[in-house]
Amino acid sequence: MSERSQSFNGSEKHVQVIARPRPLSDNEKSQNLTSCLNVNETRREIIVNCKTSTTRFFNYDHVFGFQTRQQDVYKVVVAPIVEEVLKGYSSTIFAYGQTGSGKTHTMLGVFPIDKVSKDTVGAYMSMLESDAGIMPRAIHHIFQGLQ
DSSP: OOSEEEOTTSOEEEOOOEEOOOOOOHHHHHTTOOOSEEEETTTTEEEEOOTTSOOEEEEOSEEOOTTOOHHHHIIIIIHHHHHHHHTTOOOOOOOOOSTTSSHHHHHTBOOOHHHHTTOHHHHHHHHHHTTBOHHHHHHHHHHHHHO
């Protein structure tokens, strides 16, 4: 299988590998835990520096830091792909990684369960403005594009 494809305007596209480790949870912070990951967005690398192993460096096409907002990830990575989907081109975005690495955090975000039972629509819309992951944002974008 080729890792190259054509975009709608004929330019060549490559499979992109983007890394975004999740931030520490409130529970992890309350226990004074720290991450053994260091993110260098400029050099597009993640450095794994755990006390139990040697330091390792991993490079990617793009790296997001721990504090990167959901909407920024969407704007940089997903929005251009959704625009091509709206023009009729197939596309895939998937998350891969070990348990606890941040897949759900990036794909779904933090869902405000307490608001859902009161007003599902209001909760959904407020979520898009803050903590929604790339999936609800893409769905919203697609429906907006179809109107």
